[in-house]
Amino acid sequence: MSIRVSSLSVYNFRSFAAYDLSLGEAVNVLVGRNAAGKTNLVECLQLLTSGQSFRRPSPRDLVRQGAEACRAQCTLEGEGRLLEMGLAVAGSRRTFSRNGKKVTAAGVRGVLPSVLFCPDHLDMVKRSASVRRAALDDFGVQLNEQYARLVSTYERTVEQRNNLLKEPYVDRGLLAAWDESISATGAALTVHRMSLLARIREHAARAYGAIAPGELLGISYSPSIYGDEYTAGDKIPQRGEVQEQFLRALDERRDEELRRGITLTGPHRDEILFTIDGRDARSFASQGQQRSVVLAWKIAEVAVTRDILGRPPLLLLDDVMSELDASRRESIMHFIEDGVQTVITTTNLGYFSDLVLEEAKVVEVDE
Numbered sequence: 001m002s003i004r005v006s007s008l009s010v011y012n013f014r015s016f017a018a019y020d021l022s023l024g025e026a027v028n029v030l031v032g033r034n035a036a037g038k039t040n041l042v043e044c045l046q047l048l049t050s051g052q053s054f055r056r057p058s059p060r061d062l063v064r065q066g067a068e069a070c071r072a073q074c075t076l077e078g079e080g081r082l083l084e085m086g087l088a089v090a091g092s093r094r095t096f097s098r099n100g101k102k103v104t105a106a107g108v109r110g111v112l113p114s115v116l117f118c119p120d121h122l123d124m125v126k127r128s129a130s131v132r133r134a135a136l137d138d139f140g141v142q143l144n145e146q147y148a149r150l151v152s153t154y155e156r157t158v159e160q161r162n163n164l165l166k167e168p169y170v171d172r173g174l175l176a177a178w179d180e181s182i183s184a185t186g187a188a189l190t191v192h193r194m195s196l197l198a199r200i201r202e203h204a205a206r207a208y209g210a211i212a213p214g215e216l217l218g219i220s221y222s223p224s225i226y227g228d229e230y231t232a233g234d235k236i237p238q239r240g241e242v243q244e245q246f247l248r249a250l251d252e253r254r255d256e257e258l259r260r261g262i263t264l265t266g267p268h269r270d271e272i273l274f275t276i277d278g279r280d281a282r283s284f285a286s287q288g289q290q291r292s293v294v295l296a297w298k299i300a301e302v303a304v305t306r307d308i309l310g311r312p313p314l315l316l317l318d319d320v321m322s323e324l325d326a327s328r329r330e331s332i333m334h335f336i337e338d339g340v341q342t343v344i345t346t347t348n349l350g351y352f353s354d355l356v357l358e359e360a361k362v363v364e365v366d367e
């Protein structure tokens with residue numbers, strides 16, 4: 001059996017004083033009224049498997065109102081291994097642990113990545129580019145530690161370079177050194193992103209074709225250093241070539257950057273574009289088609305995790321059944337039958353067929 005979460009325990013976490021949840025190997029349905037705490041449990045599972053939460057909380061947000069500290073732990077089992085991942089928050093300090101030993105967020109991620117799908121994601125196609133970049137990076141970070149290091153180094157580099165650009169007198173020698181470092185990290189990140197997106201593209205196109213037969217989904221990465229017109233298609237450029245282009249782009253925008261005091265080009269400005277039958281999905285796709293794109297993207301994340309790690313991720317579906325129509329719900333159910341441990345939250349069991357409910361572990365959540 002591949003690695004699964006067998007149990008989760010929380011103490012003073014969000015709305016819960018104390019709560020224990022035991023999970024089945026396949027589909028788990030958490031049912032409960034609004035504000036029962038279902039999303040809080042999903043968030044906790046995401047934190048303990050990926051080291052991050054889609055809500056981007058401050059540590060204090062995780063602690064139950066009125067309490068000083070919180071704790072959570074989950075047990076991962078399978079492939080002959082037994083692992084305890086822990087999270088503790090005291091004041092504004094958040095600490096992770098693995099088998100009782102303190103680790104950074106990197107120490108909990110990578111064993112059992114999680115793929116989360118929640119209503120916030122449904123309009124990913126038409127929201128700002130930062131949302132799509134974050135979707136790609138949040139996924140990549142879980143699969144590859146080098147990707148994770150590049151994301152954080154790049155963010156830091158942009159911030160520090162921006163600080164320099166904001167100074168009244170900018171030391172040109174120092175700026176050249178920052179250009180070198182941002183272009184090196186940025187080029188590596190660009191290539192990582194494009195490689196990961198190429199894997200997602202292939203699976204997402206197939207999944208989309210199954211959800212909407214006859215329609216063709218395209219996904220492309222558009223690096224800002226190449227200008228607006230460039231789309232890479234399937235070709236992934238060499239890192240050295242990207243770095244050279246990055247340096248050229250910085251040179252071209254030097255005066256504007258100095259005037260505005262910010263870094264105007266690089267992976268923090270890149271676009272991920274979706275097309276359906278060759279037309280930009282932001283302006284041409286219906287809401288239903290846009291939702292199908294996101295569903296296909298999530299299905300692709302599961303498939304890519306399998307390709308890379310040789311095991312499926314934990315799939316967390318928070319309150320999405322009510323947002324999807326019957327045929328898309330069916331696509332999800334069809335897909336999760338495929339050996340993926342899944343946690344689905346809902347206020348209404350009516351969205352599930354008798355067959356699914358017979359096989360699933362149904363837990364009523366009420367703090």
Ligand SMILES: Nc1ncnc2c1ncn2[C@@H]1O[C@H](COP(=O)(O)OP(=O)(O)OP(=O)(O)O)[C@@H](O)[C@H]1O
Nearest residue numbers: 014015034035036037038039040061062063064065
């Ligand atoms: N730090 C905290 N302390 C106490 N309560 C909290 C804290 N953080 C969140 N909550 C409470 O948790 C509840 C929300 O829980 P959650 O979002 O998990 O509900 P849900 O069961 O997913 O509901 P819905 O079906 O409406 O999505 C809210 O009432 C919120 O006020």
